[in-house]
Amino acid sequence: MAVYSEAVTLFLLCILVMMCVKLLMSFSKKTIYKFPPGPTPLPIIGNLHILDIDRQDFTFMKLAKKYGTFFTFHFGSAKAVVLVGYEANKEALVKANYDFGERAPIPISDIFQHNHGVIFSSGEGWKITRRFTLSILRDLGMGKRTIEGRIIEELQFLNEYILSHNGEPFDKRVFFSATPNITFRILFGRRFDYDNPTFQKMVSLIDYLVIHTGMAPAKYFNVYPILKYILKTPDTVVSKIDELNEVLKVLFKQAREVKSEDSFRTYGEAFLQKDEREKVTDEKEKIFTEKNLLASTFDLMLGGSETTSTTIQWGILLMMKYPHIQKKAQDEIDNVIGLERPPRWDDQTILPFCLALVHEIQRFGNILQYLPHATPTDVHFRGYFIPKGTTVIPLFTSILYDETEWETPREFNPYHFLDADGKFLKRDAFYAFSKGRRVCAGETLARMELFIFITGILQKFTFTPPPGVDREDLDLTADSFFIMRPKDYKVCATPRM
Ligand code: HEM
Secondary structure, eight states: HHHHHHHHHHHHHHHHHHHHHHHHHHHHHHHHOOOOOEEEEEEBBBBBGEEEEEEOOHHHHHHHHOOOSSEEETTTEEEEEEEEEHHHHHIIITTTTTOOOOOOOOOOHHHHTTSSSSSTTHHHHHHHHHHHHHHHHHHHTTTTTHHHHHHHHHHHHHHHHHHHTTTOOOOOOGSSSSSHHHHHHHHSSOOOTTTTTHHHHHHHHHHHHHEEEEEEHHHHHHHOGGGTTTHHHHHHHHHHHHHHHHHHHHHHHHHHSSOSSSTTTTTHHHEEEEEEHHHOGGGGGGGSSSHHHHHHHHHHHHIIIIHHHHHHHHHHHHHHOHHHHHHHHHHHHHTTTTTSSOOOGGGTTOHHHHHHHHHHHHHHHOOOOOEEESSSSSSEEETTTEEEEEEEEEEEHHHHTTTOOOOOOOOOOGGGGGTTTSSSSSOOOOTTTGGGGOOTTTTTHHHHHHHHHHHHHHHHHEOOTTTTTTGGGGOOEEEEESSSSOOOOOOEEEEEE
């Protein structure tokens, strides 16, 4: 009996000790987490009352003047840490690359991506899908002659399309044509005529999704997912994605039916071949599913078409606004490669002004304020201790417009990327593609597209505002959706020969 009661006492004592240790651990954890300072939050709304919902970057840059370049911001009751300026972002994204390299949940995209694809996913699935996507993009010629040839071929179609407007004003949407076709070639192994109904449908669905996942209702939904019961946006976004997926399934099927000698002819084919080879039985572990293919395809369409088209649209607007810069680029093209031979990727070295121009269009256009990251583990940074899973905001605007890095950050100035001898100057604060673990997966392809398309259309046309529109009145403020687009405009293109 005595032995029995001793055993029970010992057992209870053990439980008590374990509970104390657990309590102590959780207590010490709570006390040692230390967030950087930030504005005082209100109950339920946090700091939302001081946030410019469309230009969050402006709010954060203002707050950095008071709280420093690393501060806490409350989206409702959720804490995020914001990184402002070149130094803070370099320290976090490049030096402490792994610590800030997860993707934070974004409810408006999570409702259809469900942690699939590359852009909006995290963890093992992201790692495998990203690695695979990069290797397929390389196999398919990203950064090589194969893709260069396709871009040059597409440039001819774009130039014909511009020419078909006979000098009359046309909409900036015309520039949302050539770059999607480069992505479609990678995905489905084919291009489309610009008036093809399937092409038009895909482009308009992407347009719809970029607008509606970036408007104020979506941004509030990201803070309070419970709003799905009263907001229409989440349901419409899902139904548009379903519509897009139906089109994609047909295109993948058609691509499969067209036999090719090249075993990795399209991204879709490669994805499904990988699926067969993987032979993974556990459904959860199975990464190469149709769902993931559709999600990754959406990412490549969003990442690979909207971004590059929007940058070209910024470029043309800026050429209308600053005709002397347009002329300087054209003079360089005329003197170096002439009016006939289309520009090639290698020409970067002999067209330094054009290369600087493309970089400055990207810097000034600043098409993405930020895409939220998250901490994959508890993280020590600058004397603070941030828990795993905290949202991190690398504020790209604050790097591309950093007053300590750029001579004239608010001006459009291609000389930011030229040295005193007129040679191209690489700038470390050029974060248009981000840096570190989450760096843009299509950077090499995007750089090639932008250089060839922008110099290729400037070679053939001079862009001016339509009659009656003063270039002084051209508006350079952005429409802030998921991507920061220039406001709607019309343009005239006069052939240069
Ligand atoms: C002007 C063109 C482009 C710009 C400015 C751009 C910029 C960016 C930025 C800023 C990110 C976020 C990185 C981060 O979270 O830190 C990103 C991610 C991504 N981009 Fe791009 N991008 C462009 C073109 C492309 C193209 C052509 C593709 C593909 C063909 C592409 C595919 C992706 C993908 C898959 C990601 C997600 C990377 C990840 O989370 O691991 N992008 N891009």
